[in-house]
Amino acid sequence: MSDPIHDLxxxxxxxxxxxxxxxxxxxxxxxxxxxxxDHMWPVPKSLPEKFDLVFVDVTEQSAQKLKSxxxxxxxxxxxxxxxxxxxxSVLDLIFEIGAHSVLxxxxxxxxxxxxxxxxxxxxxxxxxxxxDLTKLREKLExxxxxxxxxxxLMRHRGITERDAYDLIRKQAMAKRTTTTEIAQSIxxxxxxxxxxxxx
Amino acid sequence: MESWKVGLLxxxxxxxxxxxxxxLNGALLAxxxxxxxxxxxxxxxEPVLYDPESVxxxxxxxxETLIVEDxxxxxxxxxxxxxxxxxxxxVERRNALFFYPTLYExxxxxxxxxxxxxxxxxxxxxxxxxxxxxxxKRIHFVGSxxxxxxxxxxxxxxxxxxxxxxxxxxxYFDLGAQAHDFSAIIDEIMQVKPDAIFSTVVxxxxxxxxxxxxxxxxxxxxCPIASLTTNEGEIDAIGSEASAGHITAAPYFRSINSxxxxxxxxxxxxxxxxxxxxxxxxxxxxxxxxxxxxxxEETGEIDTESLREALLGASFDAPQGQIKIDPDNNxxxxxxxxxxxxxxxxxxxxxxxxxxxxxxPYLVYPAIHDWSFRTLNVAGGGRRNE
Numbered sequence: 001m002s003d004p005i006h007d008l009x010x011x012x013x014x015x016x017x018x019x020x021x022x023x024x025x026x027x028x029x030x031x032x033x034x035x036x037x038d039h040m041w042p043v044p045k046s047l048p049e050k051f052d053l054v055f056v057d058v059t060e061q062s063a064q065k066l067k068s069x070x071x072x073x074x075x076x077x078x079x080x081x082x083x084x085x086x087x088x089s090v091l092d093l094i095f096e097i098g099a100h101s102v103l104x105x106x107x108x109x110x111x112x113x114x115x116x117x118x119x120x121x122x123x124x125x126x127x128x129x130x131x132d133l134t135k136l137r138e139k140l141e142x143x144x145x146x147x148x149x150x151x152x153l154m155r156h157r158g159i160t161e162r163d164a165y166d167l168i169r170k171q172a173m174a175k176r177t178t179t180t181e182i183a184q185s186i187x188x189x190x191x192x193x194x195x196x197x198x199x
Numbered sequence: 200m201e202s203w204k205v206g207l208l209x210x211x212x213x214x215x216x217x218x219x220x221x222x223l224n225g226a227l228l229a230x231x232x233x234x235x236x237x238x239x240x241x242x243x244x245e246p247v248l249y250d251p252e253s254v255x256x257x258x259x260x261x262x263e264t265l266i267v268e269d270x271x272x273x274x275x276x277x278x279x280x281x282x283x284x285x286x287x288x289x290v291e292r293r294n295a296l297f298f299y300p301t302l303y304e305x306x307x308x309x310x311x312x313x314x315x316x317x318x319x320x321x322x323x324x325x326x327x328x329x330x331x332x333x334x335x336k337r338i339h340f341v342g343s344x345x346x347x348x349x350x351x352x353x354x355x356x357x358x359x360x361x362x363x364x365x366x367x368x369x370x371y372f373d374l375g376a377q378a379h380d381f382s383a384i385i386d387e388i389m390q391v392k393p394d395a396i397f398s399t400v401v402x403x404x405x406x407x408x409x410x411x412x413x414x415x416x417x418x419x420x421x422c423p424i425a426s427l428t429t430n431e432g433e434i435d436a437i438g439s440e441a442s443a444g445h446i447t448a449a450p451y452f453r454s455i456n457s458x459x460x461x462x463x464x465x466x467x468x469x470x471x472x473x474x475x476x477x478x479x480x481x482x483x484x485x486x487x488x489x490x491x492x493x494x495x496e497e498t499g500e501i502d503t504e505s506l507r508e509a510l511l512g513a514s515f516d517a518p519q520g521q522i523k524i525d526p527d528n529n530x531x532x533x534x535x536x537x538x539x540x541x542x543x544x545x546x547x548x549x550x551x552x553x554x555x556x557x558x559x560p561y562l563v564y565p566a567i568h569d570w571s572f573r574t575l576n577v578a579g580g581g582r583r584n585e
Contacts, residue, residue, distance in 0.1 A: 008563055032308055032528045033561045109308045113561070 004120035012050050013037040013116070016069075017057040017082060022107040026055060026082075029109040033116070046072045053077055053116060055103070059084040063096045070097060078119040082107065100126075142180040149183035152190045202245035203238070203501060205230075205491070206265035208276025208286070213253020214374050214402040215278045217432045218480055222300055223248070225481035226275050228470050229488035239495045244488075247271060251282065253402075259285030266293045272501045273298070273491065275484060279401070280304060280347045287312065296503045298491065300483035302427060302449075304350035305560040311503065313490075313510055314530040315483040317450055319354040320559040321533050322427050324566075326397075326448035327358040329537045329550060330425055335394025336364035338425075341384055341408065344371035348399035351427065355397055357564050367393045376404040381411040388422075389415065395446075396424045405429055409437045409445065419444025419540065430478030431546065439544030449479040450533040451519035452546040463518040479519075483531075486517040490524070522555060530558030550576055 013035045017023040023039065030037045038051075043061060047054065047069055054077045058066060070079055081099035083090050094102060100119035103111065146168060153164040168186070172179045209223040210216050227246065234243040247269050251257035258277060265271045266289065274290065275298040277283045283299055290297040290311045297309075302316035330338060338359055342348030348371060356366050368391060370384050388396060400408045409424060417424075425446040431453050434442045453464065453474060463485065464474050494509035495501065514523035514532075523532040532555040538546035559565075 005563055028527075029308065034559070109310070113306070 002124070004117050004124065007120075008117070009034045011035045011052050011116075011120075013053045013055065014047070014051040014077075015039045015055045016041060016043055017055065022057075022082070022105050025109060026103070026107045026112060029107075029112040030055075030116075032109070033113055035116075043069050045069065047077060049073065049075065051077050053080065053119060055080045055082055056099075057082045057084075058090065058093055058097070058099075059105075061093075063093050066093075066097045076123075078116075078123040080115050080119045142178075142183075145183040145187065146179055149186040152186055202243050203495060204245045204247055204269065204271045205488075206262070206269065206271045206274040206276070207246050207248045208251060208258055208261055208265070208274055209248075209278070210253040211250050213251075214404070215253045217402070217406075217436060217476070218428075218430065218478060219253075219278050221430070221432050221476040221478045221481035222275075222278065222484040224467070224471055224476065225300070225484035226488050228467055229485045229492070231470060232466060233489070233492045239492050240499060244492065255279070255281045255285055258282040259289055262286045262289040262295075262297075263293075266290070266295050272296060272503060273506070275300065275487060275491075277301060278480065279345065281345055283312075294503050296506055298484075298487045300487050301480050304347045304354075305562070306350070307560060308528055310507065310529070312529060313487065313507075313524060314528075314558070314560070315487040316480065316531075317427070317533050317535070318530060318558050318560045318562075319351060320562045320565045321450070321535055321556045322448045323351065323354045324358055325535045325537060325550070325552060326425060326427065326446070327355055327362065327364070329448070330395045330397070330446070331359070331362050331364050334423065336362070337367050337391075337393045337395075338364060339367045339388055339391060339393040339396045340369040340399075341381075341396060341424075342369075342371050342399035343374050343376075343401050343404060345374070347401075351399050352397070354565060361566065367391045372400060372404060372408075374402055374404060376400070376407060378407045378411040378414070381408050382415070385412055385415045385417065388412075388417070393422060395422060398424045398426045399428065400426075401428050405433050406436045409433075410441050413441035423539070430480065432476040432478050432481075434540055434544055434546070435475045439540075439542060442540045442544055443542050445540050446537060446549075447540075447546065448535065448537045450522075450535060451479040451482040451517075452536060452538045452548055453477045454538070454546050454548060455519065455536075457518070457520070459516055459520075460518040482518050486515055486519075486522060489517075490515050520555065525558050528558060528560055530560050532557055 013030050015023060015027055015037060018041050043065060058081045079099045080101050080103055081094040082103045084105045100122040101115045103115050149168055150161055150164040153167060168179050168182050171182045207223060207226050209219040211220050230244045230246055249261040251261055262274060265274055272295045274295060277286060277299055278301050280303050286297060287309055291309060297312045299312055300315040305318040340352050342352060372380060423444050423446045427448055429447050467477055468474050490513055494506050497509045498505040510524050511526035514521055519534045525532055535556050536548050536551040538548045541547045
């Protein structure tokens, strides 16, 4: 995982906030921190590709509009929500849009850096967890498939589990493919054969 | 109102009193000079002094007292970062203007603070370059245990790594550390034999450390202690024998040979009898008070907003050379010099950068090869001890 502190000055940040004192404070601080940044208002329809991090004023915005703005991007940005009220409906909104950290209005310089880094770190972790989870799911499915195929072989040939697995592995090596592929073929064949018997 | 009141929060007792007393003197000298010329818009500046006794919590409490009870909106003060952090919420809440005339570790900005000391990009990078070129690439870190030394070492480690250097050890000590507390680390240094020691030990402990190193046979000419904080005040207390050969990087040294500095030193001597405790932090305080007075001349009232407006972008011919407050971040463009202590206990300037370096308080990883940090050798090394 990349180090958010190390990569700080490579960030492209976007400030989506009406041009007021909070926006000025925020942009000046982002400038001091040394990141590239742009300003947009009102909330644009879609987010240009180059931005890694978005500060977005969520006051009086609909979740739908915000989600379509943030979400329509192959490379999702880190999101820092800027909130004016701390009531449950606003907090609900920032959960719904999946913000990674929060800044309270009026924005002051202190806290901006931490909120940026928290957002980066949190999002990177989320992405890593998602990736790990997908990998684990696939792995689990594969294990399940090989198990099923092993039992089919054991039943048909009257061999042990160990031998059944060796058979699958040998086939995979001979055909230069994975044990999962072979297992899938065995499962498919078995289902065709048993279906034939039924009809 | 008969006078312009300003608050001065410097400890004249306790562990950091050596350096803070010199800052206080810098402020008092500047105020004297301003008042001698008729004050600001016909009214003198009146300093209100409190002694926080080097106790961190007292700085915040006394800042509150200055603002609430003495009705003062402008404060000069603090040496350690921890004390500044106590004052910060007070001046922000009360919207006062706070001048911080000390080098620190960066990563801060408050609209209510004007930062007059160096941040790491203005002193650490030139020092790392110098050490690696002049002594070698193996550096040992010794520091006091608080935020400044830790962050300062982080920056130093990074710059060294970029130049192919190596940190041979890193250790931190309590602010009240005595000579015998340093014996283990000095033994370690004698064994490891680094090319130089980077010290961020501050206050009284700094003096103890240099003396203990000397007593154990450490020689500054062979393996110097390099520092950003060891000023003329400390060197004077350490003594010339134990301090010879050691290195400091700072915007200002007493030995700078310029008309502005000669005038400054002459005035200082006139007021305090000697210049032994003139340091870079003293000079920074002196310059900040003058810059404040000029801003006040312009605004005509002590009001945080209008003073800040007048101060941002203002420049001043300081004893160190020209300095300027950066309107981007309230820090100050400063000179950068590296000096070595000679046999008489005076800093002899070895190198300096060509022009004042822009402050970059949020620079995570300063680059060692940045052109703006290139230093020039200084012919003659400035003024010898007078």
